[in-house]
Amino acid sequence: QLCLVGSEPSYRVKGYAYGGGGRRVTRVELSIDKGVTWRLANIDYAEDRYREAGRQQLYGGEMDLEWRENSFCWCFWNIDMTVSELAASNDLLVRAMDDSMNLQPRDMYWSVLGMMNNPWYRITISKENDYLRFEHPTQPALMPGGWMERVKKAGGNLTNGYWGERIEGGDAPEPVTEAAAEIKMTKHGLEKAITIDELRKHDGEDEPWFVVNGEVYDGTAFLKEHPGGATSIFSAAGLDSSDEFMAIHSDTAKTMMTDYHIGSLDEDGRTTLSTNDVQPAPSAIPSSKFLDSRSWKRATLHTKTTVSWDTRIFRFKLEHDAQTLGLPTGQHLMIRLRDPVTREAIIRSYTPISETSQEGFMDVLVKIYFDTKERKGGKMSLAMDSLPVGHFVEFKGPIGKFEYLGKGLCAVNGKERQINTFLMICAGSGITPIYQVFRAVMQDREDKTKCVVLDGNRLMEDILCKVDLDRFAKDNEEKCRLLYTLTQAPENWEGLKGRIAAPLLKEHAVREEFCEGEAMVLICGPEALEKSVHKALLEIGWKDEELMFF
Incomplete structure (x- = not known):
């Protein structure tokens, strides 16, 4: 699947192909309009490295593949497509041709020489909230799943020339769809x-x-x-x-x-x-701390401040002027709104950027995901953006398994750990929980904990909390290294360039620089970033117990 929120403008589609009989695959083409137009993919044969090497003395013998033209290995192909094009399409078709001009057929038919099933390869594309979901025809081995199985269950004919889609008169074929099955969360037969x-x-x-x-x-x-x-x-x-x-x-x-x-x-x-939903009893005396982990409490929207075209700071008035939020450093809270039409609950987790000791108010930084032609916007962020000043919002918390206690002491699931260095990796609005911990370290002159912040964004104006981050870094040069990286940097940009991925992490998150238990990596960002960062960090020697995902 591909997350549309914060994704790169293009997506690399890749796969492999084989011709058989030593015939070389010469073309691989892809279509996103059911075969009306085709695009040519790049092809690479790994075995060509041996041909290019020329004569080589290896293991007491001579290797020479320069003269051999047959290709008995799989080739690998790739093509870059824009995410917007993929989001507008319902499927992706792939076909290949070999040097004997053998071309994969459009329609499925039984053929021994064609491995019994060798038509164009089709991957369906569906939109699920902020994600594109790619589905192959079948799953590996005997695993259930795949769009072919779904179409067959819905009564579709896979050999009708339209991949099982219904044909009604001269209209464009409509795909056979199956109502999404409700996920079963109960034990079969349990009636206690x-x-x-x-x-x-x-x-x-x-x-x-x-x-x-x-x-x-x-x-x-x-x-x-x-x-x-x-x-x-x-x-x-x-x-x-x-x-x-x-x-x-x-x-x-x-x-x-x-x-x-x-x-x-x-x-x-x-x-x-x-009957026990949102508020404590009206007669209850307001507490010194606003948050309650076991009940929803209401705060009133006091002001909305525009930070950039898609970012706002929402200031909420607490129950009384002397009340603090009650949110430990490193933890977050839940915000709940109701859909005005369906009354469905919309709940998301946020980390306020206001000081934990601030009285009477709290500030929440929110990135607004607007509707576009390619995707619907974020339910919560759009609902927040439309709130009028004076409207109440429901809050609950604190939640989270991490807490920073100060001077290098932190707790994960209640178990305390002493560390010397935080490596803080974030992207976009994922800066907010990182910022809370970073600020706590920088504001305490007696806290000697070192912080390395790697903050990834698309444009320079997308960098959130930059003024405060820069100020803290300037005042604490002995214990802070602040690194920004942009995927669309201006010409005069002097910082890092590119996505937060393995190359940047190998350079700035070197595991060998720290002794066992000395450092912890804090990570917050889009799901796709967290997955790729997780994999890259494990590959360079970090352990799961040294990583903390907010």
Whole structure:
């Protein structure tokens, strides 16, 4: 899959091809308009390296492939396509031709010489929120899945010349679609009823139970492995967490829930939980700290400040002037809004940029993802941008498994660690949790912890919090190294250029420079960046326990 948010303008499509019988593949073409037009891909034969090497003495013998014209290896091909073109297409077709002018056929037919199935190769493209999902015809080996299996289940005919799509008169063929199956989160055959009293017995840190869509789950077994930390499960114990869970978790996480399902909450229990939603009792005395990890609390939008064309700072008024937010350094909170039409909960996690000690207000930096021709904008950011001053917003927290305690001492899932150096890797609005930790280190003159910040963006104006980052770096040169990298840098740019990837990390995140347990890498950014950075860091010697993803 490809994340559309913060993605590069182009995407490299690549694959491999084989002709058989020593015949060399001479052309590989791709189409995104069902074969109306084709584009030529670049082809590379790894075995050509041996031909180009000429005569070589190897292992006591002579190697000479200069004269051989047959190609018995797979070739590798690639072509760069714009992300906008891919997003506008429903599928990607590939065909190859060899030096005997044998061309892959358009239609599928049974052929022994063609490996029984050798038509154009088709990959479907679907849009899922902020992602493009690429689906191959089948999955490897005997694994279920692939668009062919889906089309067959929906009754489509794969040999109709339109890849199983329906043909209705002279109109363009319509694809056979299958309604998205609801993800099963309950154990088959389990019909145990759980009362509200039973649930309340598990509303603490010992064997925490929580409710999603009326079903009860035991989170005990997942406390250590939960990406959001054990506190996020503790805060849900004994409560209905349907909105938070369904809005934030992936389909993969939802499928795992069957392992933790222990029963269904009875009707009386569901009624009781439905009345305990947002606010504490009106008679309750306002606390010194605003946030509550077990209930949603309301703050009022006080001002909106435009930072750039797509970035705003939202200032929210807390319950009283002397109240602080109550957010530990390095942790984040959840914001909840309701869709004005469907009343569906929209929930996202954010890290405020205001000082943790600030009284009466909190500031949240939000990047707005607007609608474009290629994709729909971000639900939460657009909803935030449309809020009028004076409107309330719901907050809950703190959440997160990391906390910076000061002077190099941090805690991960409650377990304290002493480190000497933070390597901070971020992109776009992923700077906000990094900034909180960075500021805490820089403001404490007695804190000798060193920080190396690698901040990636597209344009110079996309760099968020730059004025404050530069000021802290200038005042703390002995313990700070601040590195910006741009993918579309201006001519006079003196910083780094390119994406945050293996080459930059090999140069600026060298594992051998630190002793065991001496450094920790903090990472926050788009999912695609986090995955690529994770892989690159492991390849250069970092361990998973030394990496912290916000």
